[in-house]
Amino acid sequence: MTTTPLSTTPPPLPAPALPSSLITTLPGHHYTDPGIFAREQERIFESLWFCAVRSGDLSGPGAYRTVQVGRENVVITRNRSGELRAFLNVCRHRGARLCTEEAGEVRRTLRCPYHAWSYDLDGALVAAPNLAKMPDIDRTAYGLRTVALREWLGYAWVCLADEPPSFEATVMGAAVERLGDTAAVERYRTEGLALGKRVSYDVKANWKLIVENFMECYHCATIHPELTYVLPEFARGYAAQYYVGHGAAFAEGAQGFTVDGGAGFDRLPGLAEDQDRRYYAVTVKPQVFINLVPDHVIVHRMFPMSHDRTVVECDWLYAPEVVEAGADVSRSVELFHRVNVQDFDACERTQPAMDSRAYRAGGVLVPSEHHIGAFHAWVTEQIA
Secondary structure, three states: OOOOOOOOOOOOOOOOOOOOOOEEOOOHHHHOOHHHHHHHHHHHHOOOOEEEEEHHHOOOOOEEEEEEEOOEEEEEEEOOOOOEEEEEOEOOOOOOEOOOOOEEEOOOEEEOOOOOOEEEOOOOEEEOOOHHHOOOOOOOOOOOOEEEEEEEOOEEEEEOOOOOOOHHHHHHHHHHHHHOOOHHHHOOOHHHOEEEEEEEEEEOOOHHHHHHHHHOOOOHHHHOHHHHHHOHHHHHOOOHHHOOOOOEEOOOOOOOOOOOOOOOOOOOOOOOHHHOOEEEEEEEOOOEEEEEEOOEEEEEEEEEEEOOEEEEEEEEEEOHHHHHOOOOOHHHHHHHHHHHHHHHHHHHHHHHHHHOHHHOOOOEEOHHHOOHHHHHHHHHHHHO
């Protein structure tokens, strides 16, 4: 009779209880598992409101932009009445991609390059080879699949869900949650501002790492010397989003939100006195960051492409007269561009460790980061 030898390997020790100052993060595989990313695409990016394009990028009838929203490609165009419309970028005939460029302009119709089915700017089927011989085709029923669209703060937000969630509760509600009311962000009148600069960043990191980074400032003293020079309270580790309604005050010696603290431009009209010389930040889940300073607004839009790649498009917006006069905006652009590069570099350094056995159970959040736990709980609930 054979006997099984007793194991000499000690049983695993139970995980030590966390001290009260720490809470856990998501496990590492939430940042590396393609299956989890697929659920996020379906249940977050394809189900919630998604900030797609700046309305001003579509200057006139026939202008269009294509954007990736989850697994779908969406085309947004301006119709003959000047209104924005959004459709799935798929021809109803055989499924070819309708608009193959990221941006363009058509005279009257969106025409499929495969079999020439053509749709007007409101999505109805208006022409096709031999269409007159098919009188039973309902041109509305075989028009483009419409996508829900709302405009706010000068951007077009789309939602692929058959029954979109309340825009007021989910999108505008993020401003209320952060600043106390929507007026606090609407006073900046971003819909009337002009685009001074746009930079696109291709970040080799999971989208959640970028959100987490933006929400905290525990890292600011380490990697953001230019930012903490202008906003010294960030050096203490508390981000602007840690307190409801709080805006980080400029340093006494800083004249403006610029890379060297020098003067910027005139304060945007309509701002309250208590919004002067302060920086406010708002995260609009799942993929928008809004940064508010007295003379300009910075908007980040994230486009998650895979579990380990995220494209971030960043707009710097100024009063129209500043842009029209050809004013030099480089010093204010340079400040947040450096912050972006520093942040995205940190996220790219973090991404490989998400696959490490050292991070299988996740990491920890210190007290100034505890609010990130609410984001983790939100993501978990969305994909559960």
